[in-house]
Amino acid sequence: MKVLTGKVTKLPDNVNTDDIIPARYLSSMDLDAMTEHAFEDYDASLKEKVREGGIIVAGKNFGCGSSREHAVIVLKKAGLKAVIAESFARIFFRNSINQGLLALQLEGSSEPIKDGDSVKIDLERFIVENETRSSIHRLRPIPPFLLSILNEGGLVPYLKKRRGWGIEA
């Protein structure tokens, strides 16, 4: 998982978890059926776009609001491979790492990256290359401890293997 390519679905500041999955679908454990309703109130066409492109680039405070981990789960199930944002709501960020979804913080503005751009994420150098516009953007490195959770595929496999946190933070 060192390099990842895809097409950008661009989202603004403050997209919340109600936007991603409305509460009325949460009374269920059928997460595949739930995924059909991703972004339903916000913009029903987004689900298909995310499936095709695989990468979201957003503004500030992505994933704010409710703690529902369902928001990350349905995005993953819808085909999202990575989400890049200027900043994340903290619970959403943690949920992403715990579900093994790459959540990357952009250094600087997301403005130069446009909807539909083809991008390449380089996880060795922590940069995004915008192939459509030949520009390069820096990403904030993920702390090694979180990287090890991501590399295991999330917190469930991580803890299953170690039977504990395995950190002396």
Added chain:
Amino acid sequence: MEGIGKTISEKVLSRASGKPDASAGDIVLAEIDLLMLHEITGPLAIRAFEEMGFERVWDPSKVVVVFDHNVPPSDISSASMMREMRSFVRAKGLTNFFEIGRGGIAHQLLAEKGMSAPGRLIIGADSHTCTAGGLGAFGVGVGSTEAAAVLGTGKLWLRVPETYRVIVRNRLIEPSSPKDLILEIIGEIGMEGAIYKAVEYCGEGIRSMSLDGRLTLANMSIEMSAKTGIVEPDEKVAYYIRERTGEDVELVRSDEDAVFEETFEFDASKTEPLVAVPPRIDDVKPARELGGVEIDQAFLGSCTNGRLEDLRAAARILKSNRVNPRVRMIVTPASMEVYREAMKEGLLDIFARAGAIICCPSCGPCLGMSQGVLGPEEVCVSSTNRNFVGRMGHRSSKVYLASPATVAASAITGRITDPRDIE
């Protein structure tokens, strides 16, 4: 570092991690004092717990399980999720389970049971776990997988947050309320303005405030994206906890020389009845400027404003008035305790006589789940905490957030109304 004072967050996380020097920016592995699960986020946590290979819950006396989002269950799927939770509670011997009819909204319960005590580290699989800060606890919301990790290990990694300090001078003047104050604060700081920070509230405006009101302040701290909100605890809190648990608590407060990233000051005596205009929590306007907004529904309840003091404020206004014929008003006490107290005081009778319906303690309408979901184009004035698109129902419906007094005043006139403008 030696010689530098600590904030409340630094003290709590130092104690919980066994690292006396933990300070803002550090990542610590902390021992958790209490974990809360409800029926929406709980079932996912249980599954993750099992997949992680855990069998025993780290400490069955430190886990609180509450049903509150959709109670009593309105469909088979919700009932099944509760069933799954109940069997987990039994199998693992969890001792703090609140069955329907014996509980209420989780955040209110943790306060009532004296569990949200100063200095405690509380993790909840719900974003409004920060409500615990109203009584001086460090409460943080997490997702289901981390709740599972805590169930299994009793520990969680946390970054020690920087702290914003909010000093509130002077006292609120009725009918302005703690809700109006927190809307003013959020309007100023902005919906992403306190991202990753802890917000500490102090000053005369806070000391003079009831505990109900303090819970409202802490509750809405997440709405400016804070990690948590903590009200500086005082003797009132110590008394409350002693009364409910028989225990003496240490009042964990920031040192005089603690380092705050930023300090904000507000004058509570100038706070007016305010409203957050959808779909942004920080689009805050005086209620008097919104008199043109007609409403279909008025909702009084939730973990933000479903407490006794909130019901009293609304009842004072509704006492000699009736709910407008075009409007339905829904009243949902935040817990069974609040419900019973409100019954004893005659508040429920006032609501019913005014033409409001009284529902059981539940989150229901707050997140568009049950007991008051909005249809297309409908407008609600609500004492809750979120006015996102579609939060209470159809995507074209709208939620204006206001204090209990403003909700009651608006229910009477049928449009957003400043409570000072009601007889």
